[in-house]
Amino acid sequence: MIKHTFSIFDGIGEKTEQRFWREGILSWEDMLERERAVAISQPRYDLVRESVCYLYEELCRKNPEPFATYVRLRDHWRLFERFKDTVACLDIETNGFHPERGGKVTVVGIYKSGEYRALVRGDGLTEQSVQEALEGVNLLVTFFGTGFDIPFLKKVYPGLDLRIPHFDLSFAARKLGFKGGLKKIEVQFGLCRSEEVEGMNGYDAVLLWRAWQRGDTGSLEKLVEYNRADTENLFYLAERLYNMLRKATGIERYLNEWAQTGLC
Numbered sequence: 001m002i003k004h005t006f007s008i009f010d011g012i013g014e015k016t017e018q019r020f021w022r023e024g025i026l027s028w029e030d031m032l033e034r035e036r037a038v039a040i041s042q043p044r045y046d047l048v049r050e051s052v053c054y055l056y057e058e059l060c061r062k063n064p065e066p067f068a069t070y071v072r073l074r075d076h077w078r079l080f081e082r083f084k085d086t087v088a089c090l091d092i093e094t095n096g097f098h099p100e101r102g103g104k105v106t107v108v109g110i111y112k113s114g115e116y117r118a119l120v121r122g123d124g125l126t127e128q129s130v131q132e133a134l135e136g137v138n139l140l141v142t143f144f145g146t147g148f149d150i151p152f153l154k155k156v157y158p159g160l161d162l163r164i165p166h167f168d169l170s171f172a173a174r175k176l177g178f179k180g181g182l183k184k185i186e187v188q189f190g191l192c193r194s195e196e197v198e199g200m201n202g203y204d205a206v207l208l209w210r211a212w213q214r215g216d217t218g219s220l221e222k223l224v225e226y227n228r229a230d231t232e233n234l235f236y237l238a239e240r241l242y243n244m245l246r247k248a249t250g251i252e253r254y255l256n257e258w259a260q261t262g263l264c
Contacts, residue, residue: 001078001246002059003028004255008071008078009048014249016040021254028056062086064138064164073146076165077172079139080242083165086138088112089234092149093227096206099155106209107223108153109231112137116232118224127157137164141238143182143230144170169234172241176248182230182237189240191233197226 004027007017019039025031031052037045058066059082067079080087089111097103108119110133117133119125130153134140142149146168153160170182178185183201186193205226211219246252 001080001242001249001251002067002082003056004249004251005075005078006031006048006052008075009051011044012040012048018250018254021251024258026251026254026258028052028059032056062138067165068163071165073166073168074171076139077167077242077245079165080141080167080238081246083139085113086136087141087167087235087238088134088137088139089141089231089238090134090145090149091142091227091230091234092152093202093205093209093223094152095209096203099152103152103156105152105156106205107227108133109224109227110134111228111231111235116228118227120220120224127159130157131160134162134164140164140166141234142166142168143234143237144168146171167238167242169237169241172245173237176241176244182233186233186237189237191236193229193233194225196222197229200226 004021005017006012006020006025007014016039020026020031020037023038025034025037025039031037031049036042039045040048055066055070062083064079064083067076071078091109092105093107093109095102095104095106104121105125106121108125108130110117110119119129119133140150140162146166147170150162150166154162169185173185178188192198205223208219208223208226212223
């Protein structure tokens with residue numbers, strides 16, 4: 001979707017974007033091939049074209065950093081299809097306290113390339129191990145990670161470099177009319193969890209950590225299983241929300257219309 005997008009550029013709204021699509025400028029490649037457009041004035045078009053050229057080159061290099069800084073957070077979902085093979089879904093568990101009042105990260109769950117990995121406090125969880133686990137990742141997927149997971153991680157691990165785009169599913173779901181937290185939305189999409197962790201919530205995760213600290217070894221296994229469900233389900237939810245957001249832009253209509261003309 002990202003290469004069909006023009007509304008991320010200064011002064012270009014969704015209506016102007018659709019005017020581009022209507023006149024056959026359906027992608028960044030199309031714009032780079034066309035020196036003029038009817039949709040906007042020539043000076044504005046030249047400026048947009050210059051920005052398109054820059055981001056197109058960075059996209060071809062698979063460099064995510066310019067997109068993290070240049071593109072508004074609400075539009076990072078548009079990168080999902082392009083960076084799908086280098087996506088990392090992330091979810092953390094904590095001891096229930098704010099970082100400034102003794103809060104600690106207890107588990108960092110990361111799901112990428114079809115594999116889940118849990119970094120546990122006291123057993124391999126460090127700033128360096130989180131950074132290494134995210135090496136090569138071009139897009140981060142979370143559920144309300146912009147409001148909780150990432151700020152919390154940056155507080156406890158101030159040296160963590162997270163200059164990559166971030167597809168926050170909570171805001172994507174809200175934009176599409178879905179209400180509630182991750183578990184409620186999972187049900188609406190038919191996603192299931194194992195009986196062992198079905199019905200659990202974040203506070204249960206805090207209690208499991210405390211039980212493990214008191215010597216209940218089975219509690220840690222259940223905590224990790226709960227985190228696994230949270231983290232792995234993010235990827236399947238991201239796929240579905242992405243497809244719905246893409247459809248909502250109307251791009252498919254214009255692609256189909258121009259395909260029928262044989263001119264694109």
